[in-house]
Amino acid sequence: MLNALEVFTAVVVGVMVGVEFSVLFVMAPILRALPGDSGQLGHAHGGRILGAVMPFWYIGSLVLVAVRALAGWHHQGTALVVTAGGLLILSVVMSLLLLVPINNRNRTWTPENRPEDWKEQLDRWFRYHCVRVAVIFAAFVLLVAALV
Template sequence: MLSALEVFTTVVVGVMVGVEFAVAFVMNRILGALPDDASQTGHSHGGRMLGAIMPVWYIASLVLAGIWAVAGRHHHGTGLVVTAAALLILSVIMSVLLLVPINNRNKAWTPGNRPADWKEQLNRWNRWHYARVAVIIAAFASLVAALV
């Protein structure tokens, strides 16, 4: 049963990493290449869509890592799982304090009501997002290392 939990947790976190990596290095570049109105509308729609699912995914990943750490506390690799859980906690804190406030503003913007500094705010979100992606990649790598 523990093996199934380990694999399931690793897959859930790994897919989350893939989505966030794609947002950072694929979607944001595609949206950034569009004209301003289309770019801003795309970012706003993405903020609403991903803003609804990603909090659940982050918390579920953290809970799964926590369960793995407790269930496998007497097994090899538990320190790595605890490290991954700590990194996932950091990613949630970063999200709540740094990224969500910008996203909450962004998802309400339209070409008619966006602030003059909307690009600067999105650039700030992107910089924090890159840091968060690095954190969750480290969490994922810790989980993978705990498996071997």
């Protein structure tokens, strides 16, 4: 049973990391290269879609890691799982304090109502996202290391 939980947890966290890597290394460069207002509109649309899904995914990943840590408390690798959980907590806090406020504003922007500093705000979101991806990637690496 513990093995099934470990595999399921690794898959859920791994796919989440993959989605965020895709945003960082595929979607962001594509959106930045689009002409005119298209990039900002695409970012807003992506924010609406992923903004509806990712909170559940982040919290779900954290819950799975916590359940694995508790269920396997006396098993080898639990310290790595707990550390991975701490990093996932950090990613949720970062998201709530740094990324979500920018994303919530951007979701409603149109070329007619966006602020003058919209590009700077999206650049700030991107920098925070880079750090968040590094944090969740480290959590995933620790989680997988604990399970092998």
